Amino acid sequence: MDIFLADDAFRIAGLPLHPLLVHAVVVLTPLTALAVALAAVWPAARRRLGWAPPVAAVIVAGLVPVTVLAGQNLAATVGYTPAILQHEALGLMLIPWTIALLVAALAVAVWDRMQPRLRREHPTAARLLGMLVPAAAVIAATGTIVVTVLTGEAGARVVWGGV
Template sequence: MEYSFAGLPLHVLLVHAVIVLTPLVALLLVVLAAWPAARRVLWLPTLIGAALLVPLGLLTVEAGKWLEARVPEAPLIQQHTGMGEELTPWLSGLLAVAVLTAAWALVERADSRRTSGGMSRGVRVGVAAGLVIASLAVAIGSTVTLVRIGEAGSRAVWEGSFSEDPLER
């Protein structure tokens, strides 16, 4: 498969979407876990964003492998490429927590429509605490992994390829 667009390697374009969307979805999950009012409104867009991130991440990795085969071998590029697949489990984790959060939002919605009984405060607090812990874990893990991979990629591209001082024009 050809992984280029308008003469540019597709990896270079896709990586920007992953860099923006991963921390955004991660942050939204933490907010939704901790804030029931936000969960009622934003659970679906967050779920869709998390669901799109998994194939986007996989496509970005494949485009990166395609690009690696088309540039000279270099230890920094090999390090970056080796780290690239480390993000995929975290994206799956974001999706799993988004599914749990969406399910909880729907359970809360159904419970609020009941005329009698309903969930106890303890159940609500317990589930919310679990969601906060899970969302913080995947938010921190995915963001730290993303930063490490991105830093390795930046070094692979830019280290030693620019002047510390402005060039004479």
């Protein structure tokens, strides 16, 4: 899925924006995923982190597609190779994972706020959600981290594979 914008839309001072954005994605995405997983399974962490995991997940969910677009722009400039296509495919796979992470982060935050009332009014639903929400958050966090690492490794092979 190539989306082409003006050639200079993904450049800063004439340099491609993708390598700069990649560093933000590689740092923020796993940290956000870890924060979401911790908040989901550890009540003390959930209280301390507050709304930071959902806010970070919003940032990551917006940053990843922009990074993919910048990468597609860079690939169109330097040319597509099998390694670049593999890296791009993994980058595209990261988009739905970061969306799942965002949904999970919001679910954890809302679930935390609703727990006292749910326990009083619907104890069975509270127990069920108490298992499903953390499980979904850990799955989304794990998948996000795995695809981030695979994408980064494929990108590193593109850049450093011939060295």
